[in-house]
């Protein structure tokens with residue numbers, strides 16, 4: 160609060176300096192505006208780092224401008240200064256921008272942007288960067304990002320300054336032409352223009368290079384961060400259990416992060432560039448307009464050209480908006496129908512076998528054609544709209560060429576301005592006009608950017624709730640001495656809080672093979688999830704023998720995209736096992752035909768039958784040799800003789816592994832020593848009952 164008041168007072172000071180500058184002059188307002196900017200910098204120490212970079216760079220610009228102005232004053236005294244004299248308003252502009260940036264740090268949406276951005280700028284990760292002429296430099300990633308953004312801001316401001324200087328070159332060159340002064344003309348061309356043009360090209364190239372380096376490094380950092388948060392501590396699974404803001408994480412991580420980085424850069428630096436351009440060239444137009452009278456009258460209008468230019472830009476943008484407005488909805492619709500079509504194709508690719516079996520190709524073709532027709536129909540509407548819009552914008556752009564001449568010609572003919580000044584107005588007019596147009600049309604980009612920001616924040620929110628649910632879970636997995644796995648006072652619930660099952664004192668003993676049976680939906684798989692530590696809803700304790708490894712095989716195993724070697728070693732490291740070990744595991748798991756295809760890369764999840772996928776998972780278990788192996792209907796797709804063979808192999812190859820299975824087939828009982836049946840109690844709650852104890856005859 161105190162800081163905001165100080166900043167407000169400083170902004171007031173800077174405005175006061177602005178209003179008095181005309182009356183009191185440079186010596187008065189320069190120290191005042193410097194003091195104001197220094198004050199804003201001082202109170203701005205607490206604002207987000209991203210905004211602070213802009214503040215610091217503006218302060219630096221302010222100092223450079225001050226230097227130029229003092230140089231000019233000094234030059235005027237000694238009489239040999241011929242360079243560019245920045246108007247006092249330029250230094251004041253820097254102060255005003257500083258104040259605006261400080262104010263922005265209080266806007267909620269800007270704070271959200273800075274929160275995501277500062278994550279990168281504060282990154283402590285050790286990193287390397289290749290700097291031309293210096294070589295590889297080691298620094299913290301956040302420091303590298305901060306420096307690149309700082310340099311990019313400086314380059315953008317330098318380009319604005321160069322444009323301003325070039326507009327004076329244009330004035331002087333045309334004045335030389337008008338005066339038929341050949342020496343002055345060549346001087347302007349070679350001594351003034353050429354070095355400026357070289358600097359301009361170098362600045363533009365450096366900007367392109369740095370901008371691309373920045374966006375990819377920034378995106379890489381955010382990508383690692385978001386993927387880490389999403390996958391960390393099982394948040395990805397819990398997010399879909401609680402189901403809030405969890406849709407399409409793929410889009411959020413790939414698309415939205417890319418758009419966030421690109422738009423944050425282009426909007427922030429772009430806005431600053433356009434604002435600086437606007438202020439600089441408005442100052443030029445304002446100065447040249449001095450003494451201009453309203454056409455046909457004797458009334459002097461201060462800054463006449465500025466008002467005409469603003470009116471012209473607003474009128475043009477307004478008409479563009481009226482004609483182009485439907486394009487926003489049409490483009491949105493186009494993205495939607497394109498996405499629908501893409502999704503239909505991807506779905507067809509996934510279910511190609513089912514479609515072929517049902518001879519569903521004609522139906523698919525018709526469905527695809529219908530969806531594609533939507534693309535074409537919408538596209539045609541866009542084309543019609545674009546033609547209307549282009550008719551106006553082309554005419555407007557053509558008019559842009561002559562309008563400034565029409566505006567200034569009368570003043571030129573009466574000798575109020577020189578040909579050079581007329582030329583300078585033409586350039587300044589187009590820059591002010593395009594800067595104003597940029598501000599007015601940016602809202603469509605902002606709407607898109609806001610949507611990206613919302614998707615990222617809801618995604619973060621979903622990750623945070625998933626982490627909270629995990630952290631606050633009263634369902635404890637405790638490592639304990641001893642060799643038994645024991646459930647103490649365990650109440651497992653559904654995500655909505657309703658009770659699902661209760662187990663107290665149930666123990667799984669090492670070496671004993673246990674089969675869990677029970678009606679579908681009674682909670683057998685959920686109990687496995689609780690034991691594995693991924694189910695957060697409920698309370699109680701699962702005592703796990705200390706230091707022992709656990710592996711759970713679900714009914715449909717996950718097969719990653721890649722080689723068979725990737726699939727069989729998942730989630731372990733690919734080089735954790737030798738080629739013969741993997742081949743042997745596949746042979747033991749009754750997949751001998753794949754033993755020499757380990758390096759073949761294909762979508763194995765789609766190629767292998769469900770039974771083969773289940774045997775592949777068994778091969779993983781044979782390689783991993785866990786202390787505890789939980790099989791959740793993990794052999795349900797196998798024929799009975801193969802299932803029997805798989806259980807025999809597990810017993811033979813993993814003699815020290817304790818097996819707990821879930822299954823419905825009665826034949827499974829033969830491979831287990833003990834049966835636990837999930838019974839429903841009167842309240843609808845499930846509870847595991849030890850059938851060996853309950854029915855000793857079995």
Ligand SMILES: Nc1ncnc2c1ncn2[C@@H]1O[C@H](COP(=O)(O)OP(=O)(O)OP(=O)(O)O)[C@@H](O)[C@H]1O
Nearest residue numbers: 400653654659677678679680681682683684685686
């Ligand atoms: N993420 C979830 N959200 C809501 N309810 C769930 C969720 N996961 C499971 N359930 C519910 O919990 C109950 C138990 O499911 P679970 O898969 O554990 O049963 P199961 O005994 O293994 O069944 P089956 O023998 O058919 O595999 C079911 O009624 C199921 O609908």
